[in-house]
Amino acid sequence: MSSSYLETSFERRAQALFDRSVEQLDARTRSRLTQARSAAVEEAHKHAGLRRWVFRPAGALAAASLAALALVLWRAQEPQPLVTSADELEVVVGAESFEMLENVEFYAWLDQR
Amino acid sequence: MPALAPAFPWSALLPSSGPDVEEIRSHEEPGLDRARALDRFLSSVEKRAFRIARIALKHDEDALDAVQDAMLALARRYGARPSEEWRPLFYRILQNRIRDCQRRRMVRERLLAWLPTNLDEPQQDDALESVPDLRPEPADRLAADEAMRLLEHALTALPRRQQQAFMLRVFEGLDTAQTAVAMGCTEGSVKTHYSRAVHALREQLGAAW
Numbered sequence: 001m002s003s004s005y006l007e008t009s010f011e012r013r014a015q016a017l018f019d020r021s022v023e024q025l026d027a028r029t030r031s032r033l034t035q036a037r038s039a040a041v042e043e044a045h046k047h048a049g050l051r052r053w054v055f056r057p058a059g060a061l062a063a064a065s066l067a068a069l070a071l072v073l074w075r076a077q078e079p080q081p082l083v084t085s086a087d088e089l090e091v092v093v094g095a096e097s098f099e100m101l102e103n104v105e106f107y108a109w110l111d112q113r
Numbered sequence: 114m115p116a117l118a119p120a121f122p123w124s125a126l127l128p129s130s131g132p133d134v135e136e137i138r139s140h141e142e143p144g145l146d147r148a149r150a151l152d153r154f155l156s157s158v159e160k161r162a163f164r165i166a167r168i169a170l171k172h173d174e175d176a177l178d179a180v181q182d183a184m185l186a187l188a189r190r191y192g193a194r195p196s197e198e199w200r201p202l203f204y205r206i207l208q209n210r211i212r213d214c215q216r217r218r219m220v221r222e223r224l225l226a227w228l229p230t231n232l233d234e235p236q237q238d239d240a241l242e243s244v245p246d247l248r249p250e251p252a253d254r255l256a257a258d259e260a261m262r263l264l265e266h267a268l269t270a271l272p273r274r275q276q277q278a279f280m281l282r283v284f285e286g287l288d289t290a291q292t293a294v295a296m297g298c299t300e301g302s303v304k305t306h307y308s309r310a311v312h313a314l315r316e317q318l319g320a321a322w
Contacts (some may be wrong), residue, residue, distance in 0.1 A: 005286070005288070006283065008311075010311070010314075010315055010322075011283050011311065012211070013260075013322075014264055014283050015283050015284065015286075017257060017260055017261045017264060018161075018164065018261070018264075018283070018284045020257060020261070021164060022160045022161055022164050022263050024259055025135075025160055025163070025164070027188060029163065029177070029196035030160070032177050033159040033160065033163060033177070033180065034159075035260075036177070036180060036181035036184050036185075037152065037155045037159055037184060039184075039185065039205060040155060040181075040184035040185050040188040041129070041148050041151055041152045041188065041189065043188045043189055044147070044148055044151050044189070045144065045145075045148045047169040047188070047189055047193075048144040048147060048148070048192065048193070055310070059291070092229070
């Protein structure tokens with residue numbers, strides 16, 4: 001390790017002796033440290049997977065909202081028939097509902113009648 | 114039969130199969146890269162962290178446990194943080210583990226004070242390790258071993274905060290700001306603890322060291 005940041009020879013000597021003692025670590029200790037590191041990396045990988053799983057439902061909700069918005073905008077571009085009854089008004093007003101999405105083809109057909 | 118209105122173009126919302134597969138892969142690769150980065154980081158600090166814990170705790174197994182706990186805690190709680198934050202965070206966790214171990218030891222010693230056991234006895238984990246090596250050692254190697262032994266002895270005699278500041282600055286190479294994060298104190302406190310540590314060590318070790 002670089003000792004350029006250490007100001008005195010005392011500090012530099014202390015660092016050199018410490019670095020030497022690190023290099024002399026026995027094989028058993030090194031092996032234990034390697035095992036501990038592997039366990040920690042595995043743990044990090046598991047946690048990263050869990051974060052992706054937690055955020056996936058939120059991503060699906062965002063996609064559904066986007067689909068609803070796209071539907072509204074697409075409908076706005078098509079020539080709209082006049083609303084002639086209270087039932088039809090309720091359908092138009094509630095265009096963002098998921099029930100509307102499920103029956104979109106039925107409502108499109110209804111408009112044509 | 115009434116003609117059906119044109120169907121809503123749902124397919125326009127769906128990504129094509131090629132980019133979708135690539136997108137999944139690109140989400141997985143950052144996780145793999147991060148795991149590799151964590152492995153590289155821990156590999157770079159594990160031996161020094163063990164030596165620092167060993168000096169503080171004077172016990173191989175306790176030091177290994179402290180380092181292992183610190184690695185796991187960093188991976189669980191801070192694995193997603195920018196990698197440049199890992200070093201001070203890791204040593205902060207390690208210092209906490211060392212402190213916890215020292216406290217448990219103090220409580221244990223008080224409870225078991227009436228038993229005729231000496232917790233400061235040198236460890237003998239392996240019978241082979243206790244057999245003296247009778248090969249002649251080079252003089253400079255012996256001198257370096259002795260100098261390190263004296264330094265360790267002097268470090269263990271320091272107050273805890275001075276010991277921490279010295280080891281983190283000199284042995285691990287943390288700068289003042291990083292040491293402050295690791296110790297959970299201000300940079301001014303780090304400088305004070307460090308300055309006092311250096312003064313105390315020089316006094317104890319003497320000019321000949």
